[in-house]
Amino acid sequence: MNANMETLAAQLRAHGHKLTRPRRAILQALAEAAKPLSPAELQTRARVFDAELGLVTVYRTLEIMEELGLVRPVHLADGCHGYALATPGHTHHVVCQRCHAVVEIVGCDLGVFLEHVAARTGYTITGHWLEIAGLCADCQRALQEEAYTREENDHAAE
Amino acid sequence: MNANMETLAAQLRAHGHKLTRPRRAILQALAEAAKPLSPAELQTRARVFDAELGLVTVYRTLEIMEELGLVRPVHLADGCHGYALATPGHTHHVVCQRCHAVVEIVGCDLGVFLEHVAARTGYTITGHWLEIAGLCADCQRALQEEAYTREENDHAAE
DNA sequence: TTCTAAATGAAAAACTTTTTCAATACGGAA
DNA sequence: TTCCGTATTGAAAAAGTTTTTCATTTAGAA
Incomplete structure (x- = not known):
């Protein structure tokens, strides 16, 4: 777990969100991404860390992170939304x-x-x-x- | 037809696209919009100028305009893509x-x-x-x- | 006016996103 | 540590969005 991810995790905790295995997988994948990821791409990458991770959870976690300002939506060329860390x-x-x-x-x-x-x-x-x-x-x-x-x-x- | 719209129309023509009634309606609606519009919103507004306008045509026209750099995609809060004139x-x-x-x-x-x-x-x-x-x-x-x-x-x- | 290719609308298909709900697992309290 | 309450989860279904297909129409050049 790198520093970037620790910060993200701390922010979630600070606002009363639980730090679950699926969420850690999502944070990890986001922290490692060099470009904005669509929810589907993010699920694929995060499954390296939690093979069971569902797409719905990706959407829900991104929603929380966006509210907290940890992640930013970006327009992707292929017709769906992308998210990148707001670092x-x-x-x-x-x-x-x-x-x-x-x-x-x-x-x-x-x-x-x-x-x-x-x-x-x-x-x-x-x-x-x-x-x-x-x-x-x-x-x-x-x-x-x-x-x-x-x-x-x-x-x-x- | 205002100046803004004339310019847009000219750009389409300059690249070999036909200037049809549905397209004029779309250009007009975009030119009048004060904020980025989703394809569905754009259809609604453009139907004031062409009541028959289909949503598919809105998508197709936006695609052309984006390629020509006349329009820019923007992330909207409600989960779909918005487009604004690239003026x-x-x-x-x-x-x-x-x-x-x-x-x-x-x-x-x-x-x-x-x-x-x-x-x-x-x-x-x-x-x-x-x-x-x-x-x-x-x-x-x-x-x-x-x-x-x-x-x-x-x-x-x- | 006539012609031809580009453009169109409607329907269907493919995708993306949200909602619902029963089952699970986090993290505080004992 | 174990127990408990509640937030969180995955799967399925529903809702919404975007793309594809195809027969028909129309702009614009001859």
């Missing part, structure tokens, strides 16, 4: 809106911005998720070619 | 992770940051979505009281 020191991603290729960005200085937000809204900021959308080099090329071909046809037709 | 000049939101209350933030200066990202990754940045998660004042209080009550019980039990 500090995370990285951000740029996602290509056409082919869904992902590039990681290191270094993110939103600290000052977030302090302003906290001061202005009265919220305690527990985390943030910055999704940057764009077009990767390949898709830029593909889209341009598409548009170009169309234009050529238009001219040829005149 | 510049948008605002950001802080969402309470416990009660899902939303506060809007005006002023967001990520411009410089995004330029760095573009330069480093080779991506054309078409937009970004910053989700800030936190606890609203009410939920901070509620959670603290919960934890406090628990502690009291613990002490009383000693």
